[in-house]
Amino acid sequence: MPVIIFLGPPAFYIYIRSFVYDKTQLRRIDLLHLIPALLVLINLFPLITSSSEIKSEVFRQIHENS
DSSP states (O other): OHHHHHHHHHHHHHHHHHHHHOOOOOOGGGGGGGHHHHHHHHHHHHHHTSOHHHHHHHHHHHHHHO
16 A cells, blocks of 8 residues: 555654664654655545445556556
C-alpha cells in the first residue's frame, strides 16, 4: 500500500535522531512528519472502502491508460 512508502522516511529520521541525540521520546512536532502519509490515506480512503467491482474497474482503467 502506498501509505507505507510515506511512513518509511519519517520513521527512519526519528530512528536516526534517537541515536544521535540519545532521546527516545517523541515530541508533538514529530507528528508533522506523518502529514504526507495521512494525506495519501485520505486520498485513497474512497478506493479502500469501495466494493471489489469498483476497485477492479478502476484498476482496469489504470492498466488501459498506462
